[in-house]
Amino acid sequence: MKILEIKNITKNFGGIKAVSNVSFDVKKGEILSIIGPNGAGKTTIFNLITGFYIPDDGKIIFKGIDITKIPTYKRINLGIGRTFQNLRLFKSMSIFENVLSASLVKSEYNLLSSITRNKNFYLKKSEAEHKTRKLLEFFSLDKKESYPAISLPYGEQRKLEIARALALDPELLLVDEPAAGMNPSEVIDLIDIFHKIQETFKTTIIIIEHHMDFVMNISKRIIVVDFGEKIMEGTPEEVKNDKRVIEAYLGEEFISA
Amino acid sequence: METLSYILQQLINGIQLGAVYALIALGYTMVYGILRMINFAHGDVFMLGAFFGYYLITKLSLPVYLVFLLAMIGTALTAFTIEKIAYRPLRKKSAPNISLLITAVGVSLFIEYFFSLKILFSPDYIAFPRPFEVESYDLKFFVITNIHILIFIATFLSLIGLYFLIYKTRQGKAMRALALDAEMAKLVGIDTERIISFTFMLGGALAGLGGILYAIAYPQINVFMGVMPGIKSFIAAVLGGIGIIHGAVLGGFIIGISEVFVSAFLSSTLRDGFIFLILFIFLLLRPNGLFGKRIEKV
Amino acid sequence: MRLLLEIRKELLFSLAIYLLLKVFFINDIFSEYIEQVILYTIIIVVASLGLNIIYGFTGQFSLGHAGFYGLGAYFSAYLTKTFSIESGLLFIFIILLSGAFSAFIAYLIGIPILKFRDDFLAIATLGLGILIRNILDNSDRFIETLGGSRGFVGINSLSGLEIVFFVSLFFILISKNIIYSKYGLFWRTIRDDETASSSIGINTTNIKLLAFVYGCFLAGSAGAMYAHLYTFLHPSNFDFLKSVDFLVIVIVGGMGSISGTIIAGFLWVFIIEGLRILLPPDILELRWVIIPVILIIIMMWKPYGLMIKKKVI
Ligand SMILES: Nc1ncnc2c1ncn2[C@@H]1O[C@H](COP(=O)(O)OP(=O)(O)OP(=O)(O)O)[C@@H](O)[C@H]1O
Ligand SMILES: [Mg+2]
Numbered sequence: 001m002k003i004l005e006i007k008n009i010t011k012n013f014g015g016i017k018a019v020s021n022v023s024f025d026v027k028k029g030e031i032l033s034i035i036g037p038n039g040a041g042k043t044t045i046f047n048l049i050t051g052f053y054i055p056d057d058g059k060i061i062f063k064g065i066d067i068t069k070i071p072t073y074k075r076i077n078l079g080i081g082r083t084f085q086n087l088r089l090f091k092s093m094s095i096f097e098n099v100l101s102a103s104l105v106k107s108e109y110n111l112l113s114s115i116t117r118n119k120n121f122y123l124k125k126s127e128a129e130h131k132t133r134k135l136l137e138f139f140s141l142d143k144k145e146s147y148p149a150i151s152l153p154y155g156e157q158r159k160l161e162i163a164r165a166l167a168l169d170p171e172l173l174l175v176d177e178p179a180a181g182m183n184p185s186e187v188i189d190l191i192d193i194f195h196k197i198q199e200t201f202k203t204t205i206i207i208i209e210h211h212m213d214f215v216m217n218i219s220k221r222i223i224v225v226d227f228g229e230k231i232m233e234g235t236p237e238e239v240k241n242d243k244r245v246i247e248a249y250l251g252e253e254f255i256s257a
Numbered sequence: 258m259e260t261l262s263y264i265l266q267q268l269i270n271g272i273q274l275g276a277v278y279a280l281i282a283l284g285y286t287m288v289y290g291i292l293r294m295i296n297f298a299h300g301d302v303f304m305l306g307a308f309f310g311y312y313l314i315t316k317l318s319l320p321v322y323l324v325f326l327l328a329m330i331g332t333a334l335t336a337f338t339i340e341k342i343a344y345r346p347l348r349k350k351s352a353p354n355i356s357l358l359i360t361a362v363g364v365s366l367f368i369e370y371f372f373s374l375k376i377l378f379s380p381d382y383i384a385f386p387r388p389f390e391v392e393s394y395d396l397k398f399f400v401i402t403n404i405h406i407l408i409f410i411a412t413f414l415s416l417i418g419l420y421f422l423i424y425k426t427r428q429g430k431a432m433r434a435l436a437l438d439a440e441m442a443k444l445v446g447i448d449t450e451r452i453i454s455f456t457f458m459l460g461g462a463l464a465g466l467g468g469i470l471y472a473i474a475y476p477q478i479n480v481f482m483g484v485m486p487g488i489k490s491f492i493a494a495v496l497g498g499i500g501i502i503h504g505a506v507l508g509g510f511i512i513g514i515s516e517v518f519v520s521a522f523l524s525s526t527l528r529d530g531f532i533f534l535i536l537f538i539f540l541l542l543r544p545n546g547l548f549g550k551r552i553e554k555v
Numbered sequence: 556m557r558l559l560l561e562i563r564k565e566l567l568f569s570l571a572i573y574l575l576l577k578v579f580f581i582n583d584i585f586s587e588y589i590e591q592v593i594l595y596t597i598i599i600v601v602a603s604l605g606l607n608i609i610y611g612f613t614g615q616f617s618l619g620h621a622g623f624y625g626l627g628a629y630f631s632a633y634l635t636k637t638f639s640i641e642s643g644l645l646f647i648f649i650i651l652l653s654g655a656f657s658a659f660i661a662y663l664i665g666i667p668i669l670k671f672r673d674d675f676l677a678i679a680t681l682g683l684g685i686l687i688r689n690i691l692d693n694s695d696r697f698i699e700t701l702g703g704s705r706g707f708v709g710i711n712s713l714s715g716l717e718i719v720f721f722v723s724l725f726f727i728l729i730s731k732n733i734i735y736s737k738y739g740l741f742w743r744t745i746r747d748d749e750t751a752s753s754s755i756g757i758n759t760t761n762i763k764l765l766a767f768v769y770g771c772f773l774a775g776s777a778g779a780m781y782a783h784l785y786t787f788l789h790p791s792n793f794d795f796l797k798s799v800d801f802l803v804i805v806i807v808g809g810m811g812s813i814s815g816t817i818i819a820g821f822l823w824v825f826i827i828e829g830l831r832i833l834l835p836p837d838i839l840e841l842r843w844v845i846i847p848v849i850l851i852i853i854m855m856w857k858p859y860g861l862m863i864k865k866k867v868i
Contacts, residue, residue: 050754076756088751090744101744102755104737111765114736115729117558121736128737168756295674343851352858354673355616359806360854362618362799363847370843488685491678530689533682540679541667 001028003172003204004049009058011044018044020228021058026172031198031205033215035239036225037248042208043085045225046174050082051075062172077106081170083161085177085208089149095160096145099135102167103128135163138200139193155186159193166201173197173205179214191217216240224248266399267521268514273405273474275513276412280467281490282497282505283419284336284460290436290500291456294354297361298339300487301368302461306332306468307385307478308378314388321388325411328469329462336461337454339364345450365487373480385476408470415466416506419459423502428455436500485529489516492536562728569724573716580716591784592828594719598780600820601723603804604730604813605773610802611810612739613766614746615669616677619684620774620801625691625793626660627653627775628782629701632710635783636700639711646713650722650779657775658768665767669760672749684798691790707788714784722780726773731813733769742766743811796843803846806853 004026011019019041026032034042047053049060051072060068067075076082090098107128113121136142139159144152149160158178165173178194179187191214197203209215215222216236223233226248232239239245281303288296309328313319319327343364347357373380393402423429431452434442443449471486472478493512497504515535519528559566576593579585585593606620631653640646668679695703702708733739741762744752753759782788800823808819830842 052750052753071758072753073756073758076754082754084751084754088748088754090747090751092747093743097740097743101737101740101752101757104740105756107737109737111733111738114738115732117561117732122557164755293674295678346855347858350855350858352854355614355677356854356858358616358674358677359802360851363850363854365847366796366799366843367847367851370840370847374840374844375837488678488681492682495675495678526693527689530686533686536682537667537679540671540675 002026003028003063004206005059005061006045006049007059007061009045009048009055009060011041011048011053011055017228019048019055019225022225022228022230023058024223024230024233026204026206028171028204029198029202030221031194031207031219033219033222034206034208034225035210035212035215035222040225040248041228042225043176044228046082046176046206046208049075049174050080076168076170079169079171080174081165081168081172082174083158083165083176083178085180087157087161089157089161089164091148091150093149094146095141095149095152096132096136098149098160099132099164099167100128102164103131103135105168131167135167138196139163155182158182158190162193162197166197166203169201170203173203175205175207177208177210179209179211187211187214190214194218212240262398263521267517269399269401269405271514271517272510273408273513274517275510276408277467277471277474277509278486278490278493278513279506279509280412280415280463280470281486282493282509283502284464285491286494286497286499286502286505287432287456287460289494291432291439291453292344292348292357294344294357295361295491296339296344296457296460297358297487298364298368299336299460299464300483300485300490301365302332302336302339302483303464303468303471303486304478304480304483305335305368305372306465307472307482308372308468308480309465310469310472311383311385311478314386324388325466325469329465332465332468333458333462336457336464340454340457345453369480369484378480380480382477382479385472385478387473387476404474408474411466411470415463419463419502422459428452432456489529489532492532495536496539558732562731565728565731569720573720576716576720590716592824594714594716594784595781596821596824597719597723598714598777598784599800599804599824600817601726601780602774602777603801603808603816603820604727605770605777606801607770607805607808607810607813607816608730608734608742608766608773609770611805611812611816612734612746613742613763614673614749615763615767616673617680617767617770618677618795618798618802619680619682619687620770621793621795621797622684622687623657623661623771623774624778624781624797624801625687625788625790627657627778628788628793629691629694629707629778630656630775631779632707632782632788633698633700635711635713636709641711641713643713643715643718646783647718647722650718650776653779654772654774654776657778658772661768661771662764665764669763669767681795681798684793684795688790688794691793694790702788704790706790707782708786710782710786710788712783712786714780719780719784722776726776727813727817730769730773734813738762738765746811799846803850806850 002025006022006024008021008023009019010021022045034045036042044053048055051070054069059066062075062078062080065078067078090101107124109121109124133142136145141156141160141163149157152160162175162178179190182190194205198205207218220235221233222236222239224231224239224245231244231248232242234242281299284299285296288294306328309331310324313324313327343360344357347360372378389403391402391404393400423432431442431447432455434445434447435449435452439449489512490509493508494505495508496511497506497508512532516528516532519531523531580590602620602624606617609615609617631649634640634649634652635646640649664683668676671679692704694701695705700707741752741757744757745759745762749759804816804819804823807823808815827842830839
């Protein structure tokens, strides 16, 4: 079963071909990795899927629905969650509020019930708070829930951002370089976390990552992009031994943790 | 025939006003280009230019070229000081844009009300003595005065000078590098603080020139005279695509000509409101201005 | 019921203040001037709360708030004058209607201009303020009663202690409930990071619009109360400096703080009015020299604004 179909998408910025004619499918329940050198267009692919950019050409189909041109919030509410390469937490807010905000997005009460504070308001409020607590427990952040989000060490901020995305109950989770800035033991933890996420939430995951070990460990299928183009797709073994991939990375710092 | 010559006459007047707006707009656009901030006090630097000119003419009775030169140096130094005292400390704290803008609003109000004190310029309108007699030449279809000619020539020369500065000198190259990518500019060893000061001074000098020219054309000066021209010139810079030099010049002329035409053919009391209407409609159609193009990076 | 339970402290506290004021007002302990200043302050607090929701909570910088305050004032005065309204109950209805009028205009204008970010929004709202001022200045051309640049005279005096106090209390409590709901939380996420907010599925356009429209509703309602307190309106009461007034109250009181806005509003009006009594008019002009300096110093000292609501351990 395909959950996401990317069909020949292209995105130019002025003269730069950030993404050109890229196609791939994502199967429900899998963990897919996208790798490629700096500036290859990986993040742009995520921005196209989530609607921060609109492709110049091509189609994006999610759960059979054409989402190529619909606004970001609608796509997210169809079941897509994402994190950002440069961390985008709500900086003035607590850890709890960061996740709560996402838990409340689908909470069904309206302006009138927030003014009158009717039964439904309190019910939905406690539901969202309960969900938030459970997610924070899952990521072992519950002890610090009232701390400001930015007081967390970098690695935990990354986890918090994933927790926030999961509060949307996404069917598809896009994670942009989750291991960046983490030390080796944190990276090993992170691998476990993703396996656990997949088991617990049955989420399909796409990960952009530079850490080769991480990628090899976590996904059975890898897509390699270079200069905006998809240069190959295959198992970790195939990718590791592919000439084009080695060429693409030649001269690039090829981090292997 | 008569309406045609009336239209032509208004066009000449519009170009005259537009030239002044262009001079002010350049300062906005250069500062925005490198700092991404609206220097709200820029219109008041323009006002100071007119007042410096007034004192140089009445108190020192200097020759015209010295009046221009000294007033421009005066406004350049004012702009330099504003940047150094009010904006730089905030930048050092990497304050959000809005804090810089609020500070700039504060600086603007401060300049206006400080100089409107009775012991300084006072809040009254003051007649500006023109440093030369007005002469007009009837060119059959329209009348042109030596004021028109002075403004056209002065604007033209300063634009050429500015282009030379920006595209041919090291300072100018550094400015452009800074506008393109501040981090990169620092890495290649550009003294960014100095370039920022330089940009403010350049903008200040042009606004000062605009101030005297404006006072010569419309010889009534007042401490609040910079407010509306300031805002309109900013709008001009936005129309042209903020950060883009030739855009600011074109925007200035568009606003100046529109304003004169609205006053002449519609209603002079509604002209300020009308300029904003132009801005709203324009921004709806082209959010990045005439020449701008930028997609925010996520 | 739970609602009453939740706000019982605020209610009791406000009732106590009301009774205190009532005793003072009945026994003429304050001069009429002071009474007016007290009511005026409450009105200013309501309008400032509106700006705090737009800017302090949601981060949408507006330099045209006084315009919406003015729209509400003129709209209400026009209605009460045309229909010779003198009953308090009807006046309350007019207040709400005037708020709704400002909100409606804000809605129409908000759709296009809220697309802009920070400084561009500032210029757009500044322009809007000037446009509204420009229209008010020329208002007598299309509706004679409005008076244009001569001012709007002969408005009924309807803003008494009860109406001003309880209507404002009502607005403050409603605002509090909205702020402490998902809507208030979304306002704050947008202030912190608009991109991240849309990445969690918030319809940022709508939520920003809600803040803008509601904030302008408060401004318009406050304007209506103002019009019927001083019974005279002039376009210059609603110019750029008035918008700066609101801005200073929001910044001094703390962006995103209701109680801060209330305290700062009182401090602000009392300092300005106090200076008006204490200082000779010449020196009074100095206040607009001092106010910007205060603003600049606050910005240098706390560039992120005073007392941003932050849960710190
Ligand atoms: N909004 C934008 N405006 C202009 N150029 C952009 C924009 N977004 C991306 N680009 C350009 O598109 C290209 C691809 O960028 P992208 O961020 O997708 O690369 P990436 O593969 O994620 O790289 P990295 O590993 O460094 O994160 C780069 O050249 C980048 O500069
Ligand atoms: Mg990237």
